[in-house]
Amino acid sequence: MSKIKIVIVGGGFAGINLIKKFKGDDRFLITLVDKNNYHFFPPLLYQVATAFIELSNISYPFRRLFRERSNVRFHLGSLVRVNPSRNTIETDNGVLEYDYLVLAMGTETNYFGIENVRKNAMPMKTIDEALNMRNHLLLNLEKAVRSKERSERNKLLNFVIAGGGPTGVELAGMLAEMGSKIMVKEYPEIKNFASHIYLIDAGPVLLAPMSKKAQDEAYQVLSKLGVKIILNKAVQDYSQGRVILNDGTSIETNTLIWTSGVIGREVPGLPEKVIARGRRIMVDEHNKVLGSDNIFALGDQSLQLSDVNYPKGHPQVAQVAMQQGALLAQNLLNKIEKKPQTPFSYKDKGSMAIISKYNAAADLPKFSFKGFFAWLVWLFIHIIPLVGFRNKAKLAFSWFWSFVTNDATLRLIVRPEEENHGEERKSPVNH
Known part of the structure; x- marks a missing residue:
């Protein structure tokens, strides 16, 4: 047979x-x-992009994963x-x-038909895009400390994040924490880095799909960290180093991170x-x-x-x-086996977002909570789905060391060539 x-x-x-x-x-x-020849864990891509964890913590080769399964083949x-x-x-x-x-x-x-955003913004859906963002971030910091002109320096330091969902909130929080815990030590020339982080959303709240408790917590914590939150405004264009909003205002920046849709x-x-x-x-x-x-x-x-x-x-x-x-x-x-089929019915286990160090928001089916306990639950929940015990152990140790010491040690510029932001980004057909 x-x-x-x-x-x-x-x-x-x-x-x-x-x-x-x-x-x-x-x-x-x-x-x-x-x-790709590997499985990876998208919810933690932003931590790779901000040099907080290694890409090997969240990726695993398919052939290694299936090597004891004689009925599985891999086609690259x-x-x-x-x-x-x-x-x-x-x-x-x-x-x-x-x-x-x-x-x-x-x-x-999804760039919603905005051609300049598609060509020049930085998405974060793949490992390659996360690594590109990490290098771009670090190169901009190096250029900023050398810059003599204030306007050029601000343009290099301004990081604009379009999209106030979980990815945008988590990314803004991580960048702000880096500014207060790491950059003050390694880049003494840069002051108040968090004030250069802009988080923009077209809606009236952050974390729109989550509870009001989670939304309020995200806004308060990020604001306290120094992030500039802009609500009820949408990015309309990104041209010649300027993010243009739909009310006509603009932000000078070398970095637009696009997390607005898929x-x-x-x-x-x-x-x-x-x-x-x-x-x-x-x-x-x-x-x-x-x-x-x-x-x-x-x-x-x-x-x-x-x-x-x-x-x-x-x-x-x-x-x-x-x-x-x-x-x-x-x-x-x-x-x-000629047995009955079961229709799909989604069992919602809740949603979570980490906002800053020791602070997260969690919406479970029966209740919502925030703060340190939510942060611990977030860490635990995000280790469970990782493929491979080695990945789980490495990530747990990396988190423990980085959170305790405030000193992730992965800030290596591995692609030092100048980036060409005018070059069109092309996405392959399949994931």
Whole structure:
């Protein structure tokens, strides 16, 4: 009997949790397709970008992860096209056949059609982008201490973050903490670095999806750290070193960090009628793409309207992807064994955001809390999903050392060449 071929495109939370369920089941041959040869943990990218932790703390090679799974293969490549009528996909490294195809490619940065922002802003969705940001940050600091002109110095030190969601808040807090704990010692020429951090959001509050308690805490803590918070205003353009807001005001800066939105990754070959808002793929209660018999979409890339508790679709968060991946695996097993399928129902485990050292906000299903205890819970929750015991131990030690000593030791400029911010950034098709 030939093996059932499952091809999974995207090695994020959804793809990895799906594969875990098939351990030791030789009825299946699973091929994971990804443009990177490693899984990584996106919620901590900002700590890589600010030189607080090493990239190896949050990444793990796929081949090492699967080396004891005889039914799993890895294919390094980017998705080019899906061919539903032939049950194949084309990648930039060859063609793969499938019996079941799972699209779990996640999202990419959404620039909302602002061309200059797309070309010149700094996104933070990948390891490469986080490393680029880290080097850019450190190079700007070096240039600033050499600068003789105040206007040029301010332009180099001003860091504008567009987007007041969890990523923007966490990034602003981390940069402000660096300014007060580290830069005062290593860059004595720079005074009041936190006052050069701007956090902008088009809405009336920070952390819009979270509770009022979390929103108020984020605003108060960041303001106390010196971050300049600008609400009810949106970035309209970024040209010639100026961030222009929709009220006509502008900020001189060499750095615009864009965390304002995401859009699903493109899947050429799927019918246009299944592509919904935000380029999400419409699926049924079992995450099967509408109109298809054997193509599924998971996580941020999917739009499921059948869950009565989420009639407009699920939030694009890691827990949704993890739960959908695990359930799809069980449903595929049930299908092969002619057992009933289980519809997906999201179990919300809450949301969290770290605001500053020893301070976080947490919204759990039944209550919300903040402060030091929330910060401890945040640390614990973010270690659990990491792949590999070595990663968990390394990250725990790195955090302990950095928080206790106020001295992360990773501020290395590993790409010292001058950056060309005018060069267009191109995003590969798949995650």
